[in-house]
Amino acid sequence: MKAYDSLSVSTVLPPELAPLRTLAKNLRWSWRSSAERLFAGIDEQLWRACGRNPIVMLRSLPASRVAELAADPEFVARLGHEAEDLSAYLDSDRWFHKHTRGTADEATSVAYFSMEFGITESLPVYSGGLGVLAGDHLKSASDLGAPIIGVGLLYTYGYFSQTLSREGWQQEAYAEHPPKDLAVDPVLDASGAQSRVSLAFPDGRTLEIALWEAQVGTVPLLLLDTNLPENPEDLRAITDRLYGGDAEHRIRQELVLGVGGVRAVQAYAELNGRRQPTVFHLNEGHAGFSGVERIGQLMAGGETFETALAAVRSSTVFTTHTPVPAGIDRFDAHLVQRYLGSSGGLTLVPDVPLARIMELGAEDDPGRFNMAHLGLRLAQYANGVAKLHGVVSRGMFAKLYPGVAAEEVPIGSITNGVHIPSWTRPSMLRVIEAMNGGRELATSGTWNHPEAVGAEELWRIRGELRAELVRRARESVRASWQARGAQDAELGWIRDVLDPERLTIGFARRVSTYKRLTLMLQDRDRLARILNNPDRPVQFVIAGKAHPADMGGKQLLQELVNFADEAGVRDRIVFLPDYNVTIAKHLVAGSDVWLNNPVRPQEASGTSGMKAVMNGCLTFSISDGWWDEMADDAVGWTIPDTSGVDERTRDALEAGALYDILEHEIAPLFYARDERGLPVEWVEKVRRSVSVVGPKVAAERMVRDYVTDLYLPAGRSARVASDLVATRSFATWLGDVRAAWPGVRVESVVAENREPKAGESVRLSARVELGGLSTDDVLVEAVVGAPDAEGELQSTRIVEMRPAHEGGSTFVVDVPIDEPGLLGYTVRVQPRHAFLQASAELGLVRLPA
Numbered sequence: 001m002k003a004y005d006s007l008s009v010s011t012v013l014p015p016e017l018a019p020l021r022t023l024a025k026n027l028r029w030s031w032r033s034s035a036e037r038l039f040a041g042i043d044e045q046l047w048r049a050c051g052r053n054p055i056v057m058l059r060s061l062p063a064s065r066v067a068e069l070a071a072d073p074e075f076v077a078r079l080g081h082e083a084e085d086l087s088a089y090l091d092s093d094r095w096f097h098k099h100t101r102g103t104a105d106e107a108t109s110v111a112y113f114s115m116e117f118g119i120t121e122s123l124p125v126y127s128g129g130l131g132v133l134a135g136d137h138l139k140s141a142s143d144l145g146a147p148i149i150g151v152g153l154l155y156t157y158g159y160f161s162q163t164l165s166r167e168g169w170q171q172e173a174y175a176e177h178p179p180k181d182l183a184v185d186p187v188l189d190a191s192g193a194q195s196r197v198s199l200a201f202p203d204g205r206t207l208e209i210a211l212w213e214a215q216v217g218t219v220p221l222l223l224l225d226t227n228l229p230e231n232p233e234d235l236r237a238i239t240d241r242l243y244g245g246d247a248e249h250r251i252r253q254e255l256v257l258g259v260g261g262v263r264a265v266q267a268y269a270e271l272n273g274r275r276q277p278t279v280f281h282l283n284e285g286h287a288g289f290s291g292v293e294r295i296g297q298l299m300a301g302g303e304t305f306e307t308a309l310a311a312v313r314s315s316t317v318f319t320t321h322t323p324v325p326a327g328i329d330r331f332d333a334h335l336v337q338r339y340l341g342s343s344g345g346l347t348l349v350p351d352v353p354l355a356r357i358m359e360l361g362a363e364d365d366p367g368r369f370n371m372a373h374l375g376l377r378l379a380q381y382a383n384g385v386a387k388l389h390g391v392v393s394r395g396m397f398a399k400l401y402p403g404v405a406a407e408e409v410p411i412g413s414i415t416n417g418v419h420i421p422s423w424t425r426p427s428m429l430r431v432i433e434a435m436n437g438g439r440e441l442a443t444s445g446t447w448n449h450p451e452a453v454g455a456e457e458l459w460r461i462r463g464e465l466r467a468e469l470v471r472r473a474r475e476s477v478r479a480s481w482q483a484r485g486a487q488d489a490e491l492g493w494i495r496d497v498l499d500p501e502r503l504t505i506g507f508a509r510r511v512s513t514y515k516r517l518t519l520m521l522q523d524r525d526r527l528a529r530i531l532n533n534p535d536r537p538v539q540f541v542i543a544g545k546a547h548p549a550d551m552g553g554k555q556l557l558q559e560l561v562n563f564a565d566e567a568g569v570r571d572r573i574v575f576l577p578d579y580n581v582t583i584a585k586h587l588v589a590g591s592d593v594w595l596n597n598p599v600r601p602q603e604a605s606g607t608s609g610m611k612a613v614m615n616g617c618l619t620f621s622i623s624d625g626w627w628d629e630m631a632d633d634a635v636g637w638t639i640p641d642t643s644g645v646d647e648r649t650r651d652a653l654e655a656g657a658l659y660d661i662l663e664h665e666i667a668p669l670f671y672a673r674d675e676r677g678l679p680v681e682w683v684e685k686v687r688r689s690v691s692v693v694g695p696k697v698a699a700e701r702m703v704r705d706y707v708t709d710l711y712l713p714a715g716r717s718a719r720v721a722s723d724l725v726a727t728r729s730f731a732t733w734l735g736d737v738r739a740a741w742p743g744v745r746v747e748s749v750v751a752e753n754r755e756p757k758a759g760e761s762v763r764l765s766a767r768v769e770l771g772g773l774s775t776d777d778v779l780v781e782a783v784v785g786a787p788d789a790e791g792e793l794q795s796t797r798i799v800e801m802r803p804a805h806e807g808g809s810t811f812v813v814d815v816p817i818d819e820p821g822l823l824g825y826t827v828r829v830q831p832r833h834a835f836l837q838a839s840a841e842l843g844l845v846r847l848p849a
């Protein structure tokens with residue numbers, strides 16, 4: 001029968017249950033397991049059915065269940081306890097305040113821009129690692145009290161959910177997520193309406209952007225939404241989904257995030273009486289246009305482009321996330337010109353000359369606009385996300401800093417980390433707390449009480465986590481086969497899929513070529529023998545999504561799934577569809593070994609392996625990303641590097657090493673049991689991995705590093721540059737230096753003592769033509785070291801030279817020499833100014849001709 005009409009019925013929470021709404025609205029519940037259990041316990045089935053989304057669940061509760069809960073004193077007490085805990089958390093005095101109290105640094109405030117934020121499954125504005133990292137950054141910033149506001153996009157459809165066809169081919173589905181289903185609130189303006197910012201496109205149309213706000217503990221996350229009825233259809237669709245669409249769609253998203261994001265965060269601060277952000281952190285190049293907008297605002301106030309750029313640079317932090325040139329975001333230059341140029345007097349950033357914008361994103365190919373170059377040219381502070389990634393980035397971007405050695409390219413590194421309370425199962429969280437002397441979170445260094453939990457206890461916890469993964473994997477495999485069209489009668493075998501006692505290898509990540517999902521399939525027979533070994537059986541649990549447009553990736557997935565489907569191994573190699581943060585949480589915890597086999601050095605950092613460490617899962621990895629700086633046989637296994645061979649040989653060699661280590665080292669260690677059935681050495685390895693590696697890969701350590709190494713210094717240079725009189729004078733100085741630079745020369749370099757002995761010093765003196773600059777404008781340095789066969793200086797030392805006479809152009813220094821042997825030396829000249837963070841940042845260096 002058809003409905004004559006319909007009504008929407010809402011749930012009313014009685015006053016005793018009102019705190020449920022408060023708890024649901026602050027995403028802190030997502031990293032406090034007792035709060036999550038409180039929600040889940042209301043109705044397990046409903047909780048799962050609504051995607052573990054408390055907002056939707058509370059709205060869907062039948063009145064009878066509401067009445068039951070309100071009459072349940074134990075539930076009401078637990079709720080009261082959680083509500084009090086949240087309010088105490090929000091009010092407490094945290095690390096940042098203690099660290100900066102009474103100093104000028106207290107005033108530093110950071111706007112953190114990212115295309116995605118992975119905080120919980122129920123806020124679907126992420127696709128993978130970059131988003132999860134950004135989510136962990138905000139969560140740890142909240143724990144530490146760091147003054148950050150996140151800025152991102154609210155996607156109508158988020159990212160796709162993944163299922164498989166009968167043939168094992170990836171199927172994508174996009175569900176709509178209306179804001180009323182999400183833990184977001186409209187940002188309200190002074191009149192009580194939802195706050196808006198707008199962008200005027202040069203095609204004469206104006207884009208309206210609505211502002212939403214999510215609460216991540218103490219950290220607000222601003223989300224921009226173009227899906228408004230008053231926008232034309234094509235503009236409404238800008239924030240439709242993550243990483244979908246063509247270049248035009250992408251540049252519009254990046255303009256909304258960058259230009260719209262700056263306007264939004266400024267409006268938000270104004271409306272809420274908060275400090276205006278003083279530091280702008282661009283998490284990857286996607287938000288690079290934010291710098292263009294900020295330059296535009298200063299130019300609208302009458303500043304020159306150079307002054308505005310200097311002020312913006314002083315307060316911008318740029319983090320690069322890919323060591324693969326093909327991974328860098330680049331636009332057709334015409335596309336950028338079309339959006340940022342002017343037409344009929346209309347422009348998006350009215351006061352910035354287009355030619356200057358194009359210079360900021362210039363690269364080798366004149367037809368391209370490079371968002372990483374834009375980020376680097378806009379930021380006086382830049383970093384990669386692991387030590388090796390720092391090295392690779394300095395090489396990759398060396399061209400932007402001509403004349404200096406790769407080591408001096410001003411791109412540092414801060415190794416990624418993961419948010420412990422989000423990624424550690426409650427039982428392992430208690431282990432970590434015990435190892436940390438009973439304190440709630442890691443403070444610093446190592447967790448000094450690794451023995452606090454006994455071997456038997458640790459092994460028992462590991463077994464429970466593995467069993468829980470097996471249980472979930474069986475459910476997921478059953479659901480996946482049903483979705484693939486199998487009948488229940490065919491699925492009896494699923495009861496025996498995986499074994500809770502078997503050595504379990506986890507592998508889950510975005511399916512992209514360099515991560516080599518199918519490396520393990522190089523020798524299928526050998527893999528099958530390892531899996532089926534009667535004494536030391538092994539099982540794999542695998543997950544990952546391929547980008548919808550990546551046919552190669554989908555093929556790899558299909559290959560793997562089909563291999564798993566072959567009789568004989570389908571009970572020991574399973575693929576779990578729809579990898580997301582919830583699956584990740586159980587996969588990293590329940591596996592014994594986390595396998596990571598990217599092509600070195602293409603994995604910038606990787607974070608899933610860090611989550612594994614926190615849960616006592618051991619690392620088995622190529623020496624790449626974060627593991628490259630922590631690789632140690634005492635805490636994991638490393639697949640030896642085979643650089644310098646062709647791709648096929650490399651894959652074959654590395655797969656061979658993978659099988660060898662798995663078969664001859666990992667499996668024997670796992671199955672070596674004492675009389676209690678305990679793998680004593682394995683457990684000791686787990687203990688070392690957790691206590692030694694754990695604290696180094698905590699997001700708390702990462703955020704503290706960002707604060708002390710980048711945010712506070714950027715806050716200081718921003719304060720200096722906010723005195724625009726000083727910044728104008730720097731900009732004028734910079735113009736003079738660039739004009740004079742062609743005339744700067746190192747005319748001669750002399751070592752006065754030609755036969756020095758070790759233990760003495762050598763006086764170097766250099767005559768420098770300053771081209772009209774003063775001695776204060778330049779930094780003159782002697783570079784000494786041992787020359788190699790090509791005359792390149794090795795193990796260099798750099799010492800500053802001083803004018804021999806006041807105002808003269810001869811510079812001298814006495815260099816103490818310790819080591820006997822060949823001593824090479826040279827002299828270099830660079831501009832010097834208090835506004836420069838690194839002498840290399842201008843790319844002006846003069847060496848002897």
Ligand SMILES: *Cc1c(COP(=O)(O)O)cnc(C)c1O
Binds near residue numbers: 132580581606609
């Ligand atoms: C942690 C995580 C990632 C990132 O893992 P990598 O090791 O960096 O590839 C991707 N997706 C999800 C859902 C995650 O939880």
